[in-house]
Amino acid sequence: MKFRYSESVPKRTDNPTAAILKAAADPQVISFGGGLPAPELFPVAEMKAACDRVFDHNGxxxxxxxxxxxxxxxxxxxVDMMQKRGVQTDVPNVAVVTGSQQAIDLVGRMLINPGDIVLTEDPTYLAAIDVFKTYGAHLVGVEMDEAGMRPEALAQALERYPETKFIYTIxxxxxxxGRTMTADRRAQIVKLAAQAQVPLVEDDPYGAIRYAGTNLPPLKHYDQDGTVISISSFxxxxxxxxxxxxxxxxxSFMEKFVQxxxxxxxxxDNLTQYIVADFLDNVDLDQHIKKITDVYRHRAELMLSQIDQYFPASVRHSQPEGGMFIWVEVPGTDADxxxxxxxxNNVAFVPGSAFFAGKVQPGTFRLNFSNMDDEQIRTGIQRMAKAIQTVLA
Amino acid sequence: MKFRYSESVPKRTDNPTAAILKAAADPQVISFGGGLPAPELFPVAEMKAACDRVFDHNGxxxxxxxxxxxxxxxxxxxVDMMQKRGVQTDVPNVAVVTGSQQAIDLVGRMLINPGDIVLTEDPTYLAAIDVFKTYGAHLVGVEMDEAGMRPEALAQALERYPETKFIYTIxxxxxxxGRTMTADRRAQIVKLAAQAQVPLVEDDPYGAIRYAGTNLPPLKHYDQDGTVISISSFxxxxxxxxxxxxxxxxxSFMEKFVQxxxxxxxxxDNLTQYIVADFLDNVDLDQHIKKITDVYRHRAELMLSQIDQYFPASVRHSQPEGGMFIWVEVPGTDADxxxxxxxxNNVAFVPGSAFFAGKVQPGTFRLNFSNMDDEQIRTGIQRMAKAIQTVLA
Incomplete structure (x- = not known):
């Protein structure tokens, strides 16, 4: 059977990121390539207890x-969690989704017609790039720096592309x-989007995992007229x-979204929704998050110190205050x-090329530190340092 | 904020079926409107035990x-379940999906470009109609009778619409x-689809719930060259x-599907996948299904006998051998x-108009019998009979 696929189906059958993650699945390989949380921090006993209560009371x-x-x-x-983060909302404005990936997918489907412009940070989340392209979007990168998307660059892009369908930001x-947008810029960017009447899609899976600096309100906090669609995740x-x-x-958006x-x-999944609700009733989530951030802080600091010690002096890297990733640039190299x-050398990462919607910044790559222990971080960074020496030689 | 939605978003914000189900949620109302399994048959204790083992061993x-x-x-x-049903397949050809609804949605997305023709039984599953229309399909109904889709009618439709994107059948x-396609027709319809090189999407959520007659092999059983995409559900x-x-x-289809x-x-949901896998290891699924079919047989027979006793002599209804629905036609009425x-009168059903992609057959409606006890079935059908008398008077 020869299937005639729709225009939404990617032409390629290769999947370079999947290939990297597959290569990295070799137990010999120390992988900084994935984006996996540390499984030893999962609250298994508490989740089991929640599950038992759910079956006992609402089987x-x-x-x-x-x-x-x-x-x-x-x-x-x-709603209560969002309020703690600085967002006033209500139950009818909240949808539970099958992972924030589903929200990205459905928002893309709701807003994109083939040929539409979507503005994103560049680089950005690769599965969002894939989704938006699947719907036929033309992605335009907006310049960012250590303080996030630059409002001046966004203003220019909105002027150049007044038909922009939406802005996507993490x-x-x-x-x-691993970069974070400053509070000032958040306010400015929400204002720019509202003025241009362009929806602003805020993807915030990592915000609660902050181990340095102070919490900043979500973009939705600054939203006056419903411009911001805010996505987050457990x-x-x-x-x-x-x-x-x-x-x-x-x-008005929710009325379409529900369809x-x-x-x-x-x-x-209804069972899992009940389990999570029961868990939130019985476990101090903030305490649990503190456990996560303590471990991640340590791992990030260790990885950064190892990079500073072993990588060449020309290296540049981001200084994340939370989350799971460090962005590294080794000038003069090709990350692929x-x-x-x-x-x-049995160590893996994801080259920058996977994350750029537009022009790839050479010599850049992403390192994940959440899923590796101290020994693996030390050994892996030292293996990488040797490989960099080889490549630069 | 005024959102500019994509062409995939339904223009209407009303949802007649949702409105019916909402009206039917009034505890005063006996509802034959939904399509819910009988919750008292859910294996709650066995699922809890599976869940506990999963957290203990693979937390x-x-x-x-x-x-x-x-x-x-x-x-x-x-794979093993499909083999019992008469289908030889292998792990790489199987995808677990977030309900068979997701498979319908993704198959629609993979195959439909706006304007494409999709052939379906008419009436058919209303959420499939919604999905396919969302992707811009033009649905063409193929005539069916008590023995399912008519091969002659399918052959004509394929001749008239040689560019047909796929055929959807339950x-x-x-x-x-509630009708079932005969074995002969299954073989013929698969052959017609293969000859025309048109994918045949088989949606089979109910097949295992058979309480009369003998099991028939899925369409996939007759598939020689990969024409059939087979969807089923827990x-x-x-x-x-x-x-x-x-x-x-x-x-070749799976390579695109995975993307x-x-x-x-x-x-x-990985937790739920492990729970179901453990459940299948430890519970005799066939025994559990027998419990379900015994109850549903009784309810279907009771509802049919009540219809024969109380509805006017002119009434026609299907004679289902399994599943959850009876299709009724009361000539001379408008089901809406x-x-x-x-x-x-505090009784509800879904009028036929919800299920037709093309011309609505007047006076038709769907009754669900799986979710109501004997008393509710008796009282509900008698209430309906009175309403029919009023309407026909």
Whole structure:
């Protein structure tokens, strides 16, 4: 059978990132390539207890079909979490989604017609690039620096592309760069988007995982007229295997969103929604997040100190205050070539080329530190340093 | 904020079916409107035990990110289930999906460009109609009778629309009609699709719930060259709240499918996949299904006998051998008007108009019998009978 696929299906069948992650799955390889939380921090016993209570008290209910936008109690808990983060919202404005990936996908589907312009930080989250391209978007990168997307660059882009369909940004500990947008810029960027009447999609999976500096309000905090669609997730603060995220948006948007969510999977796993809701009732989430951030702070600091010690003096890297990634530039190298040498030395990372919607900045790559112990971080960075020497020689 | 939505977003914000189900949620109302399994048959204790074992043995693993196409052990178990149903397949050809709804959505996305023709039984599953229309499909109904889609009518449609993108069929206990396609027709329809090189999407959520007659092989059983994409689900044989289904297709299709599945939600809830896999290891699924079919047989027979006793002699209804639905036609009535009278009498159903892609057959409606006890079935049908008398008077 020769299938005639739609225009939404990627022409290529290769998947370079999947190939990297597969190579990195070799137990010999120390992989800084993935974006996995530290599994030893998962609250297994507490989740099991939550699960038992859910089956004891709501066994039939959790196994039955449920509301498309999610379990109302969990949505109320999300409202409370958002309030703590500085966002006033209400249950009808909250949707539980099957991982924040689903929210990215459905927002893309709701807004993009083939040929539409989407503005993003460049580099940005590679699976968002894939999704938006699948719907036929033309991605335009907006210049960023250590303080996040530059408002002047965004203003220029909006002027140049007045038909821009939406802006996509990861304000906290951005993937892949680890950079965070300052509070001033948040306010400015929300204002620019509102003035241009261009929706601003805020993807914030990492914001709660802050181990240095002070918390900054989400972009949604600055939103006066429903411009901001805010996406977040339990993946990094609880467990990614559950595929549980949420979306907050204004009412008119939610009325359309519910129809596409229903088409996509009717609703998110009801059992898991009840487990998470029960967990949130019985466990101090902030305490749990503190445990995570303590470990990640240590790992980030260790990796940065190892980089400073072993990589050539010309290296540049981001200084993340949270999240799971460090962005590194080794001038004079080609990161794809460097990866080949590194894989021979049994260490892996993701080259920058995977993350750029536009022109690739050569010699850049992303390192993940959340999923490796001290010994692996030390050994892996030293292996990388040797590979860099080889490549630069 | 005024959002400029993509062409994939339905223009309407009303949702007649949702409105019916909402009206039917009034505890005073006996609702034959939904499509819910009987919750008292959910194996709550066995699921809890499975969950406990999973947390005890694989606690960290089930909470971590996992493979896009699903937990390999569960995919192997699905291969074995499909073999029992008469389909030879293998793990790489099986994807676990977030409910069979997701498979319908992703198959639609993979194959439909705006304006493409999709052939379906008419009436058919309303959420499939919604999905395919969202992608811009033009749905063409193929005539069916008590023995399912008519091969002669399919042959004519394929001749008239040689560019048909795919055929969508529910061969067993079809939603909404409860009708089942005969074995002869299955073989013929697969052959016609293969000759025309048009993919045949088989949606089979109900096939295992057979309480009369003999099991018939899935369409995939007759597939020689990868024409058939087969979709099924744990929703009706285990629990719909878990949102767990699967798709079986040939290798070239799977290579594309995995990319869109990754874009959609990275993977299906890993915890739930492990729970289902453990459940299948420890519980005799066939025994559990027998419990379900015994109850549903009784309810279907009771509802049919009540219809024969209380509805006017002119009534026609399907004679389902499984599944959850009876299709009724009351000549001389308008089912939408009938519903209004019924709701006043505290009984609900879904009028036929919701299920037709093309011309609505007047006076038709769908009754669900799986989710109501004997008393509710008796009282509800008698209330409907009174409403029919009022409407016909």
């Amino acid at each position: 039939q209910q959790v196994l039955q079909y449920a509301e498309t936008l999610g379990y109302p109690k969990l949505r109320r808990q999300i 304000p906290n500990f951005q993937n892949p760069t 993946s990094k603060i609880l467990a990614p295997g559950l595929r549980m995220g949420w979306l907050v948006a204004e009412q 596409l969510k229903q088409n996509a999977d009717l609703h998110t 070539e460097l990866l080949k040498v590194c894989l021979k | 960290q693993q089930v909470l971590q990110y996992a493979e896009t196409l699903g937990y390999p052990k569960l995919r192997r178990q699905i 061969p067993n206990f079809q939603n909404p009609t 929703s009706k044989i285990l629990a719909p709240g878990l949102r767990m289904g699967w798709l079986v297709a040939e290798q 869109l599945k990754q874009n959609a939600d990275l993977h299906t 008007e009938l519903l209004k009278v019924c709701l006043k």
